[in-house]
Amino acid sequence: MSFGYAGRLLCLSLASFFLVFTSLNLLISLLAPLAIGFAERRRPRLGALLLLAVRLLPLAGGLLFVGILCVPSYLRLEPALDQEQAGPVSVVIALLGVVLCSVSLAASVRALRKSASFFRPAQETKLPGWAGSAGVIEGPASVLALTGVLHSRLVISRELLSALTAPELDIALRHEKAHLQSRDNLKRLLILLSPNLIPFLPGVRAMERSWARLTEWAADDRAVAGDYGDSILLADVLVRCARMRRPPEPLLTSSLLCCNGDLSARVDRLLGRPEPSHTSSAVPVATAALAAAGLGALALHPAILHAVHHALELLLD
Amino acid sequence: MPQQTPAEFGPLEVRLMDLAWARQGEFSVRDAAEHLASLAYTTVMTTLDRLFKKGYLNRRMQDRAFFYSARYSRAELEQRQAGKLVSGLFSNSHSSPEALISCLVDAVGQYDESLLDELERRIAAKREELRNGETA
Incomplete structure (x- = not known):
């Protein structure tokens, strides 16, 4: 199939989002027991925040990859050809990306209306x-x-x-x-926007239950x-x-x-005489913001953009 | 609070339920069809039969004709609908994010009575301990 400049960008964005999302989904499913054990040894508020961050990693990772790497590398390095072929595999993966986004949006809208x-x-x-x-x-x-x-x-x-x-x-x-x-x-809505694509592995569900429990605590x-x-x-x-x-x-x-x-x-x-809760979440938020800024700066390095663009070209072919 | 017919009724069912509540007694299919003059007799008959099977109307036969009456008042029906809606929303509310609600305690389901008794005993003991600590 051949696409225009914008069409190829859309195809690449959806396909790479789906691949990054699915990979991170699998990763967190496998690492869930470790994450739960670590979180439950912390104060409930921090533990819940940590589990939420892990749970939302697929969504955040997918969006960051597309926003910081895929789109900038494409805009900077892709020649503005009118039409170019896109391989069937990339098209299929992009369609899976569409399905993923549609399912998560539909679930979120349904939940909002129900609520x-x-x-x-x-x-x-x-x-x-x-x-x-x-x-x-x-x-x-x-x-x-x-x-x-x-x-x-x-x-x-x-x-x-x-x-x-x-x-x-x-x-x-x-x-x-x-x-x-x-x-x-x-936070519950954000979890809905990041659906679990691997329901046969119990890790993500266990993580959600643990998050809910720590949230109540x-x-x-x-x-x-x-x-x-x-x-x-x-x-x-x-x-x-x-x-x-x-x-x-x-x-x-x-x-x-x-x-x-x-x-x-x-x-x-x-x-059992619980300790006072710390109301400030400034440190974790500041840390996350700094990390994101650092990643962003690193990602815009020319060598990294070239490498990403080359990888995305392989995906598109 | 403005009165509303529960959301699960279709338009004709709404009109027939409104008739049943307005009558506050029994009515026949013919009575309903005369009230809803724009509709065919068979349509009204079928809809009343459906409402009876759904459990919203009582029915008895007299002289080869069916007589219907409302099984619940409008307020009772709204309460039942609200109860069902709430129960449905609150099933597994803590573990499932789909409900987008934060509850104090899981609102439906069963707790073991002996566990609750034991928890109450522990709470009473701690209260006593606190009271003794304050007066000491």
């Missing part, structure tokens, strides 16, 4: 200690959740609202506020802020919420073992 629709049956309400939008729903008894990504809204079941005392509601809302401040729903730590009395109060609220839950309807597939283990671990942590 937004969840708030629809809720009755708007004002909650003490919660400045943003909140709603009360009828439904499973122990619902207290933050929905939405850019405009997050809190949802609470009527039964739970009636059952909790003012201090209990306050500590529960502080837990949800921690999720809001950490932008955990946005980090929110617990932030909510109690080192106060032991608040830790005990939050532990009590968690257990009471768990007691209020109704059994699942037949079509749901919640795991009994998963729930028991997670709740028990959270309560044990809270009862």
Whole structure:
């Protein structure tokens, strides 16, 4: 097949994105046990951040490769020929890249709509200690959740609202506020934008579960802020919420073992005098920014651009 | 809050459910067809039968004619829909990013009762320990 200048760039970008994404997906699947073990030995907030960085590596790596290497090398070194042949292999890989992007975008849009629709049956309400939008729903008894990504809204079941005392509601809302401040729903969206192409390897799924667990622990730590009395109060609220839950309807597939283990671990942590959480993430973000800047500077070195362009020419042929 | 018919109904089903709720009693297929004059009798009959099979209407036969009535009030049905929606969204909410929600506790599923009892005992013991530490 022959393409124009822009068409070849698009084909190359999609194909190289797919190849880098898939390679990094395989890598993180294999390294997941190491990453999880390392992260779970850190403070929950840092551990969750580390696991998220690893989980998003395929997406970030693919985008960085295209943005910093593929496109600059092509624009600088590719002669502006009207039409040039592209090999069938490169076209097929580029189409796989299109499918990958489409699937991840579709999953993200579906999740956003689902998240937004969840708030629809809720009755708007004002909650003490919660400045943003909140709603009360009828439904499973122990619902207290933050929905939405850019405009997050809190949802609470009527039964739970009636059952909790003012201090209990306050500590529960502080837990949800921690999720809001950490932008955990946005992080979930980013994970959706980086789908797992190798579902038969358990590593990525295990990493997501570990990330979710550490995220909850980090929110617990932030909510109690080192106060032991608040830790005990939050532990009590968690257990009471768990007691209020109704059994699942037949079509749901919640795991009994998963729930028991997670709740028990959270309560044990809270009862074990957790250390105050560090609210600043400046160091990891600054490190990542410096690393990206360094990579960018390195990537624009002429020798590297030539090498990348040569490799991409081989891909296109 | 403005009342809305649950989202899973088609347009004709919405009109028939509105009729059922407005009547607050029984009505026959003929009554419904007269109310929805623009539609064929068989269309109304088929749709009422579908709503009965879906579980939204009660039905009884009298003198070779079916009489229908709403099984749930509008408010009850909205609550059931909300409950189903919430349950569906919250299944595996912690481990799955698809829901884009952050929950305090997994909202559906079962916890072992003896585990909850044990956790409550530990919490009570720690409370007592804290109280003794403060008064000492």
